Amino acid sequence: MTNTFSLAFLLALALMVLIRRKLADRQIAHVLAHRAAVPEQFADRIELSAHQKAADYTVEQTRFGRIALAFEVVLLLSLTFGGGLQFLHEFWNARLDGLAYGVAMIFSVMFVSGLIDLPLSLYKQFVIEAKYGFNRMTIKLFIVDLIKQSALGVVIGAPVLLAVLWLMAQMDELWWLYVWLFWCTFNLLILFIYPTWIAPLFNKFSPLDDAPLKARIESLLERCGFAVGGLFVMDGSKRSNHGNAYFTGFGKTKRIVFFDTLLSRLQPAEIEAVLAHELGHFKHHHVIKRIALLFALSLIFLAALGHLQNAPWFYVGLGVQAQNTALSLILFFLVVPVFTFLLTPLSSQLSRRHEFEADRYAAEHASADDLVCALVKLYEDNAATLTPDPLHSLFYDSHPPAALRIARLSGR
Numbered sequence: 001m002t003n004t005f006s007l008a009f010l011l012a013l014a015l016m017v018l019i020r021r022k023l024a025d026r027q028i029a030h031v032l033a034h035r036a037a038v039p040e041q042f043a044d045r046i047e048l049s050a051h052q053k054a055a056d057y058t059v060e061q062t063r064f065g066r067i068a069l070a071f072e073v074v075l076l077l078s079l080t081f082g083g084g085l086q087f088l089h090e091f092w093n094a095r096l097d098g099l100a101y102g103v104a105m106i107f108s109v110m111f112v113s114g115l116i117d118l119p120l121s122l123y124k125q126f127v128i129e130a131k132y133g134f135n136r137m138t139i140k141l142f143i144v145d146l147i148k149q150s151a152l153g154v155v156i157g158a159p160v161l162l163a164v165l166w167l168m169a170q171m172d173e174l175w176w177l178y179v180w181l182f183w184c185t186f187n188l189l190i191l192f193i194y195p196t197w198i199a200p201l202f203n204k205f206s207p208l209d210d211a212p213l214k215a216r217i218e219s220l221l222e223r224c225g226f227a228v229g230g231l232f233v234m235d236g237s238k239r240s241n242h243g244n245a246y247f248t249g250f251g252k253t254k255r256i257v258f259f260d261t262l263l264s265r266l267q268p269a270e271i272e273a274v275l276a277h278e279l280g281h282f283k284h285h286h287v288i289k290r291i292a293l294l295f296a297l298s299l300i301f302l303a304a305l306g307h308l309q310n311a312p313w314f315y316v317g318l319g320v321q322a323q324n325t326a327l328s329l330i331l332f333f334l335v336v337p338v339f340t341f342l343l344t345p346l347s348s349q350l351s352r353r354h355e356f357e358a359d360r361y362a363a364e365h366a367s368a369d370d371l372v373c374a375l376v377k378l379y380e381d382n383a384a385t386l387t388p389d390p391l392h393s394l395f396y397d398s399h400p401p402a403a404l405r406i407a408r409l410s411g412r
Helices: 002-033 048-079 085-092 098-131 141-171 172-201 209-223 261-266 268-283 288-307 313-314 325-365 368-382 390-395 402-410
Strands: 205-209 231-234 245-248 255-259
Touching: 002 048, 002 390, 048 098, 048 325, 048 390, 085 098, 085 231, 098 141, 098 325, 141 231, 141 390, 172 245, 205 313, 209 231, 209 268, 209 390, 209 402, 231 261, 245 268, 245 390, 255 268, 261 268, 261 313, 261 325, 261 368, 268 288, 268 325, 268 368, 268 390, 288 325, 313 325, 325 402, 368 402
Parallel strands: 231 255
Antiparallel strands: 205 231, 245 255
16 A cells, blocks of 8 residues: 555656646747737737737746746655655654644744745745836845744744644544634634734735725725725835735725735726726625635545544655654645646636626626726736636636636627
8 A cells, every 4th residue: 555655646746747847838838929919909908018028927937937846846755755754753753742743843844845945935036026027025025024924924823733733632533623623713713813913014004095096996885785894005016016906804804905006007997997806706705605615625635634644554655654643734735735736727717717707797887998908907017928828727827818808898
């Protein structure tokens, strides 16, 4: 069984790498092949220089993704068959025991992973993003963010890990059900506290003070029967030149947040149309549906881990001789993405369907033409390619391709 599982894992990993590489190659080739001319549908809206910038940005990001994939695979194999986890186990087992050992093991893996990811994040932010005019972040701010994220990870993560490991040790065979209930409760709690307690640690949120725009938005909210706890502008420009808008929170903590970069580029009618799209997500209960799906999948995965936890072949088959709850958690969450990779298109398809539904809602409660204008501006400002490879887009993209999305909104 050990050899069979090892082989199955390596085959799944090889298949994942092969597919990701092939899709990346297709994306690069397709985008470059259509770089020379703006698609006819956008010829009167987007300049050739902007189209070529988006093509070059997409190609560079995709090539960088291939490098990141190599780092990802090397780290995974180093931790498993390379003996990394076994080394960490022996190091901490000689110094700690019980819950302290488990927390130290998990944080050690997170630290190693973060250390490997750090140069990649720096290159992406300060080389690629800067090259195309998107980076607004300084090295100082990058370091401050990193410190804050690490501190939050310890302050929030340590108690959560202690609770999970304690439940795994104390709740016998049905521990996975108790962990699932705790995990769902924790995630719902985070959704409530994030807007008012966590997000302000990283960004400044100011009430929207543009009176005409505020009145326009409030009119839209009234027409849609939607109540919020406030309209806010976020200083996204201190990190990036990309623009966005989003809803966050539930109940009384629910708020609408606009990036300052978005407000500076779109006209009031276009902002209203973008907001109507976001309202569509809520009116169609997309957020609740995604949370419910996430909780259902987490229950399935935890139940599977409950069966694997006491199976020696699961540990040995991944290069680890020891067997305990912390190692089972680490190994499981390292290998699950490998075995579930082929499900990615299903998630992407569901997300794209939600986007179409939100677009239809926006067209009913605002102006479809204004939403089209806003989307074209956002595609151009964010250097999103108008000509993605169809198979790459089908596999990965959470949003429909620009041409298809705008054609539907335009009734073509």
